[in-house]
């Protein structure tokens with residue numbers, strides 16, 4: 411079975427009007443996308459599909475909690491990933507997925523929202539994933555990183571250079 415089948419909405423045969431769906435998102439979801447920069451996020455996406463035979467309006471409301479190590483000290487940080495999208499959907503000859511307008515070709519029978527959920531989660535991320543103030547970081551870890559860096563940057567002892575010339 412398609413592990414992402416849960417993120418597909420078959421729209422053929424729906425009654426005209428609003429239909430609500432709730433999609434759970436968890437760590438497992440992100441394992442299906444090797445390119446994902448999010449691994450540990452969990453929550454729901456509420457979907458409302460306003461269906462008619464001539465067009466559709468898709469509203470998605472995402473609410474996830476994301477756990478990610480601080481980029482400076484690796485301590486776990488928690489972020490809320492919140493985002494809303496509204497997408498107009500029309501029918502046409504060929505399928506064209508635009509940013510907020512999708513055209514569905516004649517052979518399409520379902521909406522596949524997995525990729526959209528993935529993109530929404532990435533767009534909802536804060537720009538910097540670090541403790542707001544460096545003083546909030548795990549100072550012990552920062553200490554380790556500094557030592558590492560200083561050692562690799564330390565110039566070669568000039569006495570060794572002198573030996574090489576012997």
Ligand SMILES: [Zn+2]
Pocket residue numbers: 480481482483484485540541546547548
């Ligand atoms: Zn930190």
